[in-house]
Amino acid sequence: MHRSAIVLVLLVVLALGAGCRSTTGESFGQNVDDTTITSEVKTKLAADRGATLTSVSVTTVRGNVSLDGVVPTAADRARAEEIARRVTGVTQVTNNLQAEKK
Secondary structure, three states, X not given: OHHHHHHHHHHHHHHHHOOOEOOOOOEHHHHHHHHHHHHHHHHHHHHOOOXXXXXXXXXXXXXXXXXXXXXXXXXXXXXXXXXXXXXXXXXXXXXXXXXXXX
16 A cells, blocks of 8 residues: 555656746757757757858757857858758747958
8 A cells, every 4th residue: 555655646746847937938848859859950950061050159049049159151151040940840930140350
């Protein structure tokens, strides 16, 4: 009987914890989605043959992708944003990239 009480308490704790939000205010599912978006954007930037975009920092919060860093040209800046916008789940792109050459 003692064991079933422990199991019941654990089930209640898990049920209550399933809807909890992290310190960022995101649910676990949203956090996973944002991590997936960030990974996919980084992969596509690294795979792009027309530009050197591997040094771009990518963060995602609730589908909003932020691009930070320095890229060689304004064309690379625009290309990075275009690539990020094409990723599934992206709702907005904040392009903070700086171009070395204008």
